[in-house]
Amino acid sequence: MPGIARWRDNLPAELCRNRELEIMLHLRILCRAKNRSTAVLVKPVGSSSLCVLKNKYLLHKRGYNSSRENFSKDEHKKYIGCIGVVSILGFYYYYTSNKRRAFAREHEIESHSGQRSSPGEFDSRYKSYTLSEVAKHDNKNVGIWVTYKQGVYDITDFIEKHPGGAGKIIMAAGGSIEPFWMIFSNHNKRDIYDLLESMRIGNISKEEASTAVEGMEDPYANDPQRHKILIINNPKPFNAETPAPLLIESFHTPSDLFYVRNHLPVPDVDPQTYELEIAIEEDTKKVLRLDDIKKYPKHTVSSTIMCAGNRRSEMAKVKAVKGLSWSVGAVGNATWSGAKLCDILNDLNVKEEDYEHIQFEGLDLDPSSTPYGSSIPISKAIDPKGDVILAYEMNGKPLPRDHGFPIRVVVPGVVGARNVKWLGRIIISKHESQSQWQQGDYKGFSPSTDWDTVDFSKSPAIQELPVISAICTPQSGDQVVVQNGKIKVAGYAWSGGGQKIVRVDVTIDGGDTWHTAEFFGQDLSKPGRHWSWTLWQVEIPVKEGDKNVEIWAKAVDSMYNVQPESFKNIWNLRGVLNNAYHRVKIDLK
Amino acid sequence: MPGIARWRDNLPAELCRNRELEIMLHLRILCRAKNRSTAVLVKPVGSSSLCVLKNKYLLHKRGYNSSRENFSKDEHKKYIGCIGVVSILGFYYYYTSNKRRAFAREHEIESHSGQRSSPGEFDSRYKSYTLSEVAKHDNKNVGIWVTYKQGVYDITDFIEKHPGGAGKIIMAAGGSIEPFWMIFSNHNKRDIYDLLESMRIGNISKEEASTAVEGMEDPYANDPQRHKILIINNPKPFNAETPAPLLIESFHTPSDLFYVRNHLPVPDVDPQTYELEIAIEEDTKKVLRLDDIKKYPKHTVSSTIMCAGNRRSEMAKVKAVKGLSWSVGAVGNATWSGAKLCDILNDLNVKEEDYEHIQFEGLDLDPSSTPYGSSIPISKAIDPKGDVILAYEMNGKPLPRDHGFPIRVVVPGVVGARNVKWLGRIIISKHESQSQWQQGDYKGFSPSTDWDTVDFSKSPAIQELPVISAICTPQSGDQVVVQNGKIKVAGYAWSGGGQKIVRVDVTIDGGDTWHTAEFFGQDLSKPGRHWSWTLWQVEIPVKEGDKNVEIWAKAVDSMYNVQPESFKNIWNLRGVLNNAYHRVKIDLK
Incomplete structure (x- = not known):
């Protein structure tokens, strides 16, 4: 199990002082596996697959020690090893598949300089390192380095700013971030590549780079089929x-x-x-x-x-x-x-x-x-x-x-x-x-x-959500046919905490005239238990000759809380709680 | 009891068809008086005062028929008569007192034409009527008239638009509105006088006008003393x-x-x-x-x-x-x-x-x-x-x-x-x-x-109120001393429904920079039971040379509901739920 060994050797020193250590030392995997269901991260590949091993392991731990289900020490080691490889390192599949290439193309948009660049590729401007040298940089005292393909990056100052949390990114300290990005593939974006390159300090060899995700498979390969319209x-x-x-x-x-x-x-x-x-x-x-x-x-x-x-x-x-x-x-x-x-x-x-x-x-x-x-x-x-x-x-x-x-x-x-x-x-x-x-x-x-x-x-964790509404038809950029001098607008409104929607107002003249919508679907539960949304529609007269309009919608809930007018003053770095007026620009026909 | 007789004679026909009839026929007064406390509307004047009568009446109804408390039929009639006079017609005191004149002066601001006018005074442009003629106009079929001093007004079309409710204003149909305005003295305002005059159709004689509030006293004479700083x-x-x-x-x-x-x-x-x-x-x-x-x-x-x-x-x-x-x-x-x-x-x-x-x-x-x-x-x-x-x-x-x-x-x-x-x-x-x-x-x-x-x-009746905040110091127009390049701003924030205030943001540059306030008073109850307000303060750096700034404050509650930015889009005809950003313009010293 060279993957496991390598990963264990490269364990960042920082982690030894916190709870992550337990995770990395498999203790948590062992503890948590007890009494838990047979959740399987990946599809089995071959007869001694992780799936089979895990099922056997769980049955073994629960005392189902029939001869058929007997779980040998070897199998135990194998299972733990596999769990480690699978859940910690991931698979290379994603990076080599056609899908990966298509997705990368989609996200490989132009950089600020206007030139396309390929993240992590060898860059002669930087010094070369070995994986062992990188591995030593796994704590703040000596600096925290990671690799991505052939690139070496000093992320010491970035750790605390990581949107996914310092506890997550530090797991990659002294090693490759690629296995983690296979799970959290939302990192495969131009702006993140650019951010990473801004921390570039060196290169590793092509050979060493290739070991990062050796033998890995797509952890998402067993995700269900979805409806194509989503x-x-x-x-x-x-x-x-x-x-x-x-x-x-x-x-x-x-x-x-x-x-x-x-x-x-x-x-x-x-x-x-x-x-x-x-x-x-x-x-x-x-x-x-x-x-x-x-x-x-x-x-x-x-x-x-x-x-x-x-x-x-x-x-x-x-x-x-x-x-x-x-x-x-x-x-x-x-x-x-x-x-x-x-x-x-x-x-x-x-x-x-x-x-x-x-x-x-x-x-x-x-x-x-x-x-x-x-x-x-x-x-x-x-x-x-x-x-x-x-x-x-x-x-x-x-x-x-x-x-x-x-x-x-x-x-x-x-x-x-x-x-x-x-x-x-x-x-x-x-x-x-x-x-x-x-x-x-x-x-x-x-x-x-x-x-x-x-x-x-x-800040407190978000629980109940504030009042919100959205226009569902028409959509921005639609060509809308004016009928009898009017356009039809429809959407949803909802408020957290079981608050009822009591009114939805819609305007096409910047708020000089508000048209109150009719509801065609509403939760009629008792006060404080209106868990479902309200569906609304309204017909709005348009001025003859108008070529386009901007529609705004806002809802009021039973606490008479209202939506804020614009996003500027509710902007937040994670982009949550987006309940400003919904504004949709359309063309009229 | 000529007052009662007159009032009963003038009972509007419309009222005979609804619940108000009971009220006007004293039935409710009789019914409600049972089992109720000795609430007294007015201070007793003289030995056979209403207060004494009412106390005696209630004791009588509850069976305390000691000889001392015996309630004769005459007294019963007297009591009911007094209740009628007091609670239906009010007193003239207010209109003749110095206080009344001072208050009227305060509110007697210039009309749109720029000329001062005295509402209800004789106006030779209009026809003259007798009180009996006015009294016949007490329902929609013949039109609803009221008098105010010497003025006669046709309020038929206004009934349904009366902010205090159609049920209230109709009580004055065919008679004087003056007794009602003694209770609801918020009507004593220039804009309401103007509105009334816009419905003017005639005059009554000075003699008849003087009977409207004959013998009445101030229903507020027994209100408690208040702190002068309010x-x-x-x-x-x-x-x-x-x-x-x-x-x-x-x-x-x-x-x-x-x-x-x-x-x-x-x-x-x-x-x-x-x-x-x-x-x-x-x-x-x-x-x-x-x-x-x-x-x-x-x-x-x-x-x-x-x-x-x-x-x-x-x-x-x-x-x-x-x-x-x-x-x-x-x-x-x-x-x-x-x-x-x-x-x-x-x-x-x-x-x-x-x-x-x-x-x-x-x-x-x-x-x-x-x-x-x-x-x-x-x-x-x-x-x-x-x-x-x-x-x-x-x-x-x-x-x-x-x-x-x-x-x-x-x-x-x-x-x-x-x-x-x-x-x-x-x-x-x-x-x-x-x-x-x-x-x-x-x-x-x-x-x-x-x-x-x-x-x-x-619309639903307002129950829980939406999130709100206000700046308490400085106040609009204040001359504020800049100390160490900063100004201090403080206020309150609150949200209905037991929601906690989780953040107050303050800006002096139109929302380009928001300063998060510190709390110096907050309700630390369990979730959903934060009934008390939050007091907050913040120090904001000002640009050197700035002569004035506009401070905005906005609060966020534990449902992450926020205040709307401005009043335009939450305006409502009764002027309730005024929770837009609070904006205070100050001068800097």
């Missing part, structure tokens, strides 16, 4: 939105048209062996199999789920932001059926006053084998009227893999990031989730906070 | 705000500096005889005396109360609105102690699913003897975490009369209008309060809704 923002991890006009075609978005926001490869969970662990702080209190969860009373809730970055592309026009360039379609409304989380908490005799947060961990694992995670306040989780459910159905059918099969948490009124998919563990705690996605992402900041000044500990 | 917006009913710089001097506003928003004269309630009636729909289920309420566990909650019209003066700059011209001081924060409403509802075995609303009625009565009233959703009232209390203490001492002595409802996170003072009745119901203040006021509308198009039934 607009892909990032293929790996898969992130795609619903075309705007389709959103308002039905009150409940068909599951295969529902936006997908994945942070990692989709786990392939076997429902037969699936287990949900429920812990109080560090102690596991209960393990529920799928059938156990289905024994609880089945509740169905109609709820909109929205990504914090929905409409980010509009905010990015003010100033660049880090994140996927969503249009208005990173949102959908569906029915979700499952067990109420409060029922499960009551079974465990959990009292609201004894804890603060309910943490969720997914079965989707990052390169350090850390699961996707987040948390919500216990007050939301334990309140029967909070309607938090462990859903096994979406729109009346078993959850699709992309939406969390077999179980996802649905936290109505709360940002999508807390609606954890492929739920593997629930932790009842006095503390918030310490995951990157809770602590170092999905937070709002002042427009004057930049990557030099940001302190993620100073 | 800024009075309207003296009768008393409406006054705290000077902005004082607001941020302490986290809890001293009671005598707390803004006062009265809709009617302040009742003078005897705590010994005070009774709170609790009804389910029409049936009284329980009557609690003050001591009974104090037997419930005493809860103290720190809560901000804010008027829906706070900062209305800024919205009015966009376009005129109807309402008191509040600056930023129609808000305060105090501790409130009393019984939890949920405890009382639980005692009555009230189940949330059986009802929808909890209605509150005050002991402050309008000219038709209708109490001030409003309602909140039962979900808020019955939730122990909603912290709704029947408060008998404010800042640790018995409630001052202006703030609802002996009992006011405190509904944390909800607009001031629902925090009913001088609480007389609680009604558990399937229906919202039908009061003017719930149905025909305190609602938001589109900026394009005017008094011709408004339909109050189309």
Whole structure:
């Protein structure tokens, strides 16, 4: 296992002083594998595949030591080795496939100088190093270096500014970042290549460069098939939105048209062996199999789920932001059926006053084998009227893999990031989730906070989302036929926290005249439980002779909160909470 | 009793077809007087005063028929007659007092033509009528006329546009509006006089005009003394705000500096005889005396109360609105102690699913003897975490009369209008309060809704208020000394529904640079129960040589809702929900 050995040798010294050490030393992999489901990161290749090994390993750990399932020491080592290789180093597949080349072409846009350049290629202006020399630079005292293809980069000063968190990027210290970028392929972008090249200090040889991702396969190879109509923002991890006009075609978005926001490869969970662990702080209190969860009373809730970055592309026009360039379609409304989380908490005799947060961990694992995670306040989780459910159905059918099969948490009124998919563990705690996605992402900041000044500990994690609306038809640039002197405008509006939409106003004259929209789909639940969106439409008279107009829409919720007018004053470096007026310029025919 | 006779004779025909009839026929006065406290509208004048009569009447009705308290038929008639005269017709005092003249001078500003005119004075351009002729015009079929001093006015087309509601103004049909304007003295304004004169059709004689308010006294004569530092917006009913710089001097506003928003004269309630009636729909289920309420566990909650019209003066700059011209001081924060409403509802075995609303009625009565009233959703009232209390203490001492002595409802996170003072009745119901203040006021509308198009039934009653902030120091027009190149800015921020303030941003360069404020007072309650405001301050560097700057402030709450930028697009005809950025222009020294 040369890959593992090399990776272990190159373990950055910095990591020895923090929790990441455990991860890197496999301890966490071993610990976490206990009592967990058979989530598989990659498709098996060959007879002694990781999948088979993992299944055998889990059965072994759970005491299923039949002769057929016996798990030898060799196999154990092999399994752990494979997990290491797979989840820490990834595969080379992506870089060599046609898809990779096509994607790279798409992102290989012109640099500031107007010249195309190929990131990481040999550059004679720089000194040459060996991998061993690079490996020594794995802490702040001597500087933190990484390689990308043949390039060597000093990222010491960048560590704290890394949008994905310092804890993630430091894992690559003294080695190649390529395996990590195979998982987090949103790095494969021109601006990130440019940023990397700005930190360039040297070269390594072609031979040494080729060892970085030797023998790796695409961790996304086992992702499910998706509907072709989804607009892909990032293929790996898969992130795609619903075309705007389709959103308002039905009150409940068909599951295969529902936006997908994945942070990692989709786990392939076997429902037969699936287990949900429920812990109080560090102690596991209960393990529920799928059938156990289905024994609880089945509740169905109609709820909109929205990504914090929905409409980010509009905010990015003010100033660049880090994140996927969503249009208005990173949102959908569906029915979700499952067990109420409060029922499960009551079974465990959990009292609201004894804890603060309910943490969720997914079965989707990052390169350090850390699961996707987040948390919500216990007050939301334990309140029967909070309607938090462990859903096994979406729109009346078993959850699709992309939406969390077999179980996802649905936290109505709360940002999508807390609606954890492929739920593997629930932790009842006095503390918030310490995951990157809770602590170092999905937070709002002042427009004057930049990557030099940001302190993620100073802002609260986004939970309930503010009031928002969007125009779905027409779309920007459309040629719209004026009928009887009017144009038709339609869209959605929604507010977090169960607030009802009470009014949507639309203008085509810069706010001199506002036309109040009619609702053709609305959640009629009791106050504070309007989890679903409102669909609206309005006919607006246009002046004869007008060749084009700009349509603005704004919604008002039952707290009479309104949308801000423009993005300038709500701009934030991560491009979340994009709820300014939606403005759509169209041509009239 | 010629006054009563005349008033009864002039009863408008329209009223015979609706609920107002009961009011006008005294039935409601009789019914409501049962089981109610000894609220007194006016100070007794002479030995057979209304106060003495009312006390005797109530004791009589409750069966305290001692010889000393015996209530003769004559006295009964006298009492009812007096109630009629007092509560329906008012007194002439106000119009003849020095105070009245001073106030009229203040409001008697120049009309559009640039000439001063005296409303209601004889105008030879118009035909003369007798009071009997006017009295016949009391319904839409023949037209609705009213008199004001010597003026006769046809208000038929105005009825539905009356900001105070059609139900109120119709009470004056066929007679004088003067008695009503004595109670609702906010009508004593130039723009309202102008509006009235625009409907002028005739004159009555000086002699007949003088009978309108014959023998009346000031219904506000028994209002309490107030602290002189309060800024009075309207003296009768008393409406006054705290000077902005004082607001941020302490986290809890001293009671005598707390803004006062009265809709009617302040009742003078005897705590010994005070009774709170609790009804389910029409049936009284329980009557609690003050001591009974104090037997419930005493809860103290720190809560901000804010008027829906706070900062209305800024919205009015966009376009005129109807309402008191509040600056930023129609808000305060105090501790409130009393019984939890949920405890009382639980005692009555009230189940949330059986009802929808909890209605509150005050002991402050309008000219038709209708109490001030409003309602909140039962979900808020019955939730122990909603912290709704029947408060008998404010800042640790018995409630001052202006703030609802002996009992006011405190509904944390909800607009001031629902925090009913001088609480007389609680009604558990399937229906919202039908009061003017719930149905025909305190609602938001589109900026394009005017008094011709408004339909109050189309908007929900304001409950939880949206996020807001205000700069308290410096104030507009201040000369501010620059110290060490900086200016200090401080203010408050708050959001309804228990949302926490998570950030306040301040700019002096039109939003190019935002400075995040520090908090020096904040509610540290659990999520969703941040009822108190946040006090903030920030030091902002100014450019050398700058002579003046405009400071903007905006707050963000824990749902990441933000304030709208400007008033234009949130303008509404009643001038409520004024939560746009606060902008203050100052000079630098």
